[in-house]
Amino acid sequence: MTRLVILGKQGAGKGTQCALLVDHFGIPHISTGDMLRAAVSEGTELGLKAKVIMDAGDLVSDDLILGIVEERLAEPDAENGFLLDGFPRTDAQAQGLVEMLAPQGIDIAIDIEVPDDVVTQRMLARGRDDDTPEAIQRRLQLYQEETAPLLDFFSSRGVLAAVDGLGTEQEVQSRIISAIESRD
Numbered sequence: 001m002t003r004l005v006i007l008g009k010q011g012a013g014k015g016t017q018c019a020l021l022v023d024h025f026g027i028p029h030i031s032t033g034d035m036l037r038a039a040v041s042e043g044t045e046l047g048l049k050a051k052v053i054m055d056a057g058d059l060v061s062d063d064l065i066l067g068i069v070e071e072r073l074a075e076p077d078a079e080n081g082f083l084l085d086g087f088p089r090t091d092a093q094a095q096g097l098v099e100m101l102a103p104q105g106i107d108i109a110i111d112i113e114v115p116d117d118v119v120t121q122r123m124l125a126r127g128r129d130d131d132t133p134e135a136i137q138r139r140l141q142l143y144q145e146e147t148a149p150l151l152d153f154f155s156s157r158g159v160l161a162a163v164d165g166l167g168t169e170q171e172v173q174s175r176i177i178s179a180i181e182s183r184d
């Protein structure tokens with residue numbers, strides 16, 4: 001069973017690391033941001049609602065997010081493990097996840113640590129619709145307020161592994177894989 005959660009600020013390199021990890025472990029990459037962006041480009045009702053919130057750098061409601069994650073985790077490819085990216089992001093989402101997965105829970109939550117000035121530069125360089133200076137600042141603020149407290153949540157459950165996110169993609173990847181394998 002490989003049930004992974006990847007944590008870290010916006011721009012910490014989660015997307016890049018996730019692509020490498022899903023190859024390595026053969027598990028699906030479940031990114032709430034990607035699912036929301038897919039809904040936006042399909043122009044669904046959910047997508048239209050989400051776009052305004054996302055462009056401002058705000059968080060989509062917990063109920064909505066929990067609904068899409070629960071549906072996604074029920075797909076057959078998630079039976080033997082998964083990599084959750086961008087979720088959970090709030091205490092309510094973390095509690096919801098624990099309920100969804102009971103009695104097993106998560107095997108490991110990896111926190112990719114990168115300082116604010118570095119992630120801000122990386123986001124400005126990639127230039128997604130929500131990578132404006134205002135939306136970036138809002139997302140980093142919400143990360144501190146809503147998501148950073150989840151480090152304690154996972155740590156108190158004994159599943160947190162912090163990894164230094166500076167260095168090459170390959171270096172960060174090796175650190176993550178050793179953190180995961182040292183628990184097996």
Ligand code: ADP
Pocket residue numbers: 009010011032033034036053054055057058059060061065085086087088089093130139
């Ligand atoms: P980033 O981490 O760079 O903000 P994501 O792709 O993870 O990128 O998320 C983009 C946007 O999608 C967020 O700013 C937020 O509006 C919305 N979003 C994604 N995941 C969640 C979530 N778990 N809860 C609430 N909103 C979310």
